[in-house]
Amino acid sequence: MPGTYQDTIAALQGYWADYGCVIMQPYHTELAAGTMNPATFLRSLGPRPWKTAYVEPVIRPLDGRYGENPYRFQHYFQYQVILKPAPADVLDLYFSSLAALGIDLERHDIRLVEDDWEQPTLGAWGLGWEVWCDGMEITQWTYFQQLGGLDLDLIPAEITYGLERLAMFIQGKRNAFELEWAPGITFGDVYRENERQWSIYNFEEAPVDVLGRRFAEHEQECRQLIERGLPLPAYDQVLKCSHLFNLLDARGALSVTERAAYIGRVRTLTRRVAQLYLESAAPAADEAA
Amino acid sequence: MATLLFEIGCEELPGGFCAWAERELGERWLRHLSGNARTLVGPRRIAFVVTDFDAESGGELKRGPAETVAFDDGQPTKAAEGFARSAGVGVDDLVRQDGYVWAQTSPPPLPDRLWSIAAGLGSGKTMWWMRTGHDERIRFARPIRWLCAKLDGETLDVGPQEIPSSGVTFGHRFTAGEVEIPEADAYEASLAAAGVVVDAQARHDLIVEGLDALGSWSDPAHVLDEVVYLVESPVVLEGRFDERFRRVPEPVLVTAMQSHQRYFPLPGNRFAFVANGGDPGVVRAGNELVLEGRLDDAAFTFDRDLAVGIDGLAARLGAITFFAGAGSFAEKAERLVRLAGRLGGGDASAEAARLAKADQASELVREFPELEGVIGAEYARLAGYPEAVCAAIEEQYLPDSATGPLPRTEAGKVLAAADRIDTLTVSFELGHKPTGSRDPYGLRRAAIGLCRLATEGGLRIERSLLPGEAEPYVEERFESLLDAPVEALRAAVRSPVADLGSVAALAVFLAGLDDAELEPAHTAYTRAQRIAGKAEPGAVDPGLLAEPAERELAEAVERAEARIASAVAERRFDDALAGTAALAPVVDRFFDDVLVMAEDRAVRANRLRLLLAVRDAIGMLGDLSQIPH
Numbered sequence: 001m002p003g004t005y006q007d008t009i010a011a012l013q014g015y016w017a018d019y020g021c022v023i024m025q026p027y028h029t030e031l032a033a034g035t036m037n038p039a040t041f042l043r044s045l046g047p048r049p050w051k052t053a054y055v056e057p058v059i060r061p062l063d064g065r066y067g068e069n070p071y072r073f074q075h076y077f078q079y080q081v082i083l084k085p086a087p088a089d090v091l092d093l094y095f096s097s098l099a100a101l102g103i104d105l106e107r108h109d110i111r112l113v114e115d116d117w118e119q120p121t122l123g124a125w126g127l128g129w130e131v132w133c134d135g136m137e138i139t140q141w142t143y144f145q146q147l148g149g150l151d152l153d154l155i156p157a158e159i160t161y162g163l164e165r166l167a168m169f170i171q172g173k174r175n176a177f178e179l180e181w182a183p184g185i186t187f188g189d190v191y192r193e194n195e196r197q198w199s200i201y202n203f204e205e206a207p208v209d210v211l212g213r214r215f216a217e218h219e220q221e222c223r224q225l226i227e228r229g230l231p232l233p234a235y236d237q238v239l240k241c242s243h244l245f246n247l248l249d250a251r252g253a254l255s256v257t258e259r260a261a262y263i264g265r266v267r268t269l270t271r272r273v274a275q276l277y278l279e280s281a282a283p284a285a286d287e288a289a
Numbered sequence: 290m291a292t293l294l295f296e297i298g299c300e301e302l303p304g305g306f307c308a309w310a311e312r313e314l315g316e317r318w319l320r321h322l323s324g325n326a327r328t329l330v331g332p333r334r335i336a337f338v339v340t341d342f343d344a345e346s347g348g349e350l351k352r353g354p355a356e357t358v359a360f361d362d363g364q365p366t367k368a369a370e371g372f373a374r375s376a377g378v379g380v381d382d383l384v385r386q387d388g389y390v391w392a393q394t395s396p397p398p399l400p401d402r403l404w405s406i407a408a409g410l411g412s413g414k415t416m417w418w419m420r421t422g423h424d425e426r427i428r429f430a431r432p433i434r435w436l437c438a439k440l441d442g443e444t445l446d447v448g449p450q451e452i453p454s455s456g457v458t459f460g461h462r463f464t465a466g467e468v469e470i471p472e473a474d475a476y477e478a479s480l481a482a483a484g485v486v487v488d489a490q491a492r493h494d495l496i497v498e499g500l501d502a503l504g505s506w507s508d509p510a511h512v513l514d515e516v517v518y519l520v521e522s523p524v525v526l527e528g529r530f531d532e533r534f535r536r537v538p539e540p541v542l543v544t545a546m547q548s549h550q551r552y553f554p555l556p557g558n559r560f561a562f563v564a565n566g567g568d569p570g571v572v573r574a575g576n577e578l579v580l581e582g583r584l585d586d587a588a589f590t591f592d593r594d595l596a597v598g599i600d601g602l603a604a605r606l607g608a609i610t611f612f613a614g615a616g617s618f619a620e621k622a623e624r625l626v627r628l629a630g631r632l633g634g635g636d637a638s639a640e641a642a643r644l645a646k647a648d649q650a651s652e653l654v655r656e657f658p659e660l661e662g663v664i665g666a667e668y669a670r671l672a673g674y675p676e677a678v679c680a681a682i683e684e685q686y687l688p689d690s691a692t693g694p695l696p697r698t699e700a701g702k703v704l705a706a707a708d709r710i711d712t713l714t715v716s717f718e719l720g721h722k723p724t725g726s727r728d729p730y731g732l733r734r735a736a737i738g739l740c741r742l743a744t745e746g747g748l749r750i751e752r753s754l755l756p757g758e759a760e761p762y763v764e765e766r767f768e769s770l771l772d773a774p775v776e777a778l779r780a781a782v783r784s785p786v787a788d789l790g791s792v793a794a795l796a797v798f799l800a801g802l803d804d805a806e807l808e809p810a811h812t813a814y815t816r817a818q819r820i821a822g823k824a825e826p827g828a829v830d831p832g833l834l835a836e837p838a839e840r841e842l843a844e845a846v847e848r849a850e851a852r853i854a855s856a857v858a859e860r861r862f863d864d865a866l867a868g869t870a871a872l873a874p875v876v877d878r879f880f881d882d883v884l885v886m887a888e889d890r891a892v893r894a895n896r897l898r899l900l901l902a903v904r905d906a907i908g909m910l911g912d913l914s915q916i917p918h
Contacts, residue, residue, distance in 0.1 A: 068589075069589050069590075070585070071582065071586045071589075072586070085419070086418060086432075088419075088432075088434060091300055095462075095463075105463040106566075106567070106568075107567055107568040108567050108568075108571060108572065108575065109564040109565055109566060109572040109575070109576075110462075110463065110567075111301075111519060111520075111565055112300070113301075113519065114301075114303035114305075126416070127414070127416040127431065129301060133575070134567070134571070134575025134576050134578075134579065135550055135562070135575060135576040135579040136579045143432070145416055155417065168582075169575070172578070174578060174582050252608065255613050258613075
């Protein structure tokens with residue numbers, strides 16, 4: 001088995017590159033999931049086939065625990081694969097990737113357990129599974145059906161490996177901070193202090209008034225960019241709004257109704273951007289066809 | 290006679306879908322196939338085998354034109370020829386009977402019939418994953434990847450060409466590959482050899498047998514039914530977790546094992562789980578690691594909560610919104626304390642009310658929302674609160690349905706009622722009245738719970754505690770709970786009885802009366818109501834009573850009033866009814882002897898007021914005019 005955390009990532013990169021995926025790099029603004037990266041969200045729309053794989057650092061302010069809890073982080077990593085359309089042997093491809101990580105499929109108990117996915121802020125849903133390896137959830141698997149409130153033309157398979165869980169399984173560790181990142185360096189060495197300081201920011205220091213104002217500014221900018229027919233920069237504004245909402249939520253600044261209202265605002269923007277992306281991408285798609 | 294096999298090969302199906310498909314096949318689809326059908330359903334396949342299958346059956350007898358139209362001088366007419374063509378038979382095959390001609394049609398081709406069954410199972414929560422050549426999107430719970438159909442040794446080609454259809458199936462996902470099925474009736478044995486138990490009942494029995502062998506297992510969250518459809522090759526294994534986790538409250542341990550991992554708790558620090566193959570030693574070690582990780586996480590959270598303590602948690606409730614417009618949980622707790630007092634609760638219920646919502650501020654309830662109340666009670670115990678207080682906190686969400694158990698302790702009942710009254714009151718004040726199927730705040734369940742606390746729980750709940758529309762809303766719920774017609778309930782609701790339990794008891798009492806028993810009171814009530822119903826109420830002036838019959842009635846009403854009132858208050862409805870019945874002949878005499886609509890306005894008004902007093906005295910037993918008579 002590959003030993004370190006970085007070995008695991010390198011093995012996945014190699015496996016999916018060999019399959020023919022475009023290996024993308026992480027996106028440049030905060031995302032709560034690899035799904036929100038435009039390489040997944042926008043490229044899954046429309047009729048053009050697309051295969052990609054990439055590491056995505058995800059930021060979930062509410063999940064931070066000041067670096068004190070070895071299972072909860074406000075910042076961690078996903079390995080994201082999109083195969084659009086999903087080939088008929090897509091599950092076999094996935095299981096082979098586990099084998100490529102050195103997991104002996106016959107000695108372990110690997111199971112697909114129903115897990116339906118829904119993301120209201122993205123107007124998105126799909127059906128799929130959690131993948132269990134000896135009871136450990138190592139991957140989220142989804143066949144998207146709708147994104148941005150739009151029915152999809154081709155059904156992509158989204159394979160999201162939880163890198164820390166996977167590495168814990170591979171390394172036989174109970175504590176993510178004890179994972180060996182590189183020889184002699186642990187996950188904790190690299191990220192524990194980061195967790196502590198960002199938890200303080202997320203829960204205590206993030207300025208609520210400023211966050212609310214920024215949300216409104218990005219929302220406004222998004223609308224203007226939609227008017228200008230620029231779905232890609234407009235989508236970045238949606239991502240910024242989404243992250244600001246998550247921060248406000250972590251600060252406990254939102255009542256139940258306010259929360260619902262913010263979700264509704266992000267969803268509205270997402271739908272309009274998705275629609276615009278499809279309209280402006282249509283000529284290119286025709287060329288490809 | 291032949292044996293038919295049809296298997297829909299899928300990517301892993303949800304357990305709930307498997308169970309549904311198994312029922313649906315039996316109840317809806319296989320009845321139309323002649324022979325003996327067995328369903329064989331698991332995570333990767335929905336299959337059935339039909340023995341004694343008659344491939345020719347399944348057609349229908351079609352009625353054609355009248356004989357006189359179809360035949361002319363014994364010769365078939367154009368009408369007969371057209372009908373025969375449309376039914377797919379020759380003119381010579383037409384049968385004449387009962388004045389019509391009939392055609393016995395052949396069944397549709399078997400592959401089409403089989404595919405229509407697969408397509409028919411694609412309802413409920415489904416997805417699509419591919420298009421057929423006709424741009425049709427096939428929908429199913431998860432992608433269909435192969436079809437396997439055999440009629441004895443013959444392979445049938447079923448379904449759209451984009452889905453492979455052959456005599457080949459697949460065994461256990463990781464230890465066996467393709468499996469050729471030589472004959473339909475070899476299906477089960479061929480798969481068994483490839484590591485798959487296809488019969489769900491057989492898997493169930495294997496699992497139960499394995500669990501029994503490990504000792505007294507439990508399954509409070511009922512995960513067994515799902516586990517049966519999560520595995521094809523069940524192996525029951527035992528695992529252990531470190532003794533140090535036993536300090537974590539047991540409900541938390543059980544929930545971590547069951548809801549996340551689908552494990553079965555065993556006594557002590559042991560648990561059982563069902564694997565789908567693998568090396569038992571490796572799989573056991575992995576599952577133990579995972580559970581310990583979950584328990585470590587729960588223990589970590591538990592310790593953080595304990596460091597704050599139940600009183601510390603209660604102090605944080607001011608920052609948590611109950612729901613928008615209804616203030617914080619701290620304000621809710623204050624209201625609960627007041628309500629507990631008004632419900633006659635003692636010190637224990639007041640203390641429990643103060644602490645009832647404290648666990649909403651705990652991290653453990655955020656992790657395990659289904660354990661609200663249970664966790665609060667545990668924290669109260671650890672802080673040394675009396676058991677009566679802790680039990681009440683634990684029982685506050687009972688009953689959670691129309692049939693679920695009630696709180697056992699007095700303080701628990703008081704707190705449970707206070708919680709529901711508060712939720713109903715606040716929701717109705719904010720205009721969140723449930724409509725049809727929309728009831729986001731669970732008010733119907735809250736109201737049903739309140740009714741049951743009053744009836745089965747014997748808790749006295751004053752109707753005045755429910756303001757405005759909340760009271761009729763709650764009382765309407767008795768319709769589904771009581772064995773009484775709705776008219777009896779409507780009559781009882783309009784009586785002045787003070788508490789919910791009395792409303793229910795009165796409705797049941799009225800519903801149990803036969804016509805003869807109800808007659809005197811009913812007649813007196815409706816006569817008085819008809820004549821005086823619209824009159825100005827007020828005290829009867831004895832000085833204006835001239836006729837003996839009206840003086841007699843005034844005295845009788847005064848006596849009856851006191852008797853009925855005390856009888857109704859004590860739920861001695863028989864005695865109350867006797868009191869009203871005693872009034873009936875006096876009322877009759879009054880109507881015989883006295884002209885209510887007297888010339889003198891003062892006398893007339895006084896007589897109307899007397900009749901109102903009659904109506905109200907009898908009306909203590911409810912608005913009897915609601916009951917058809």
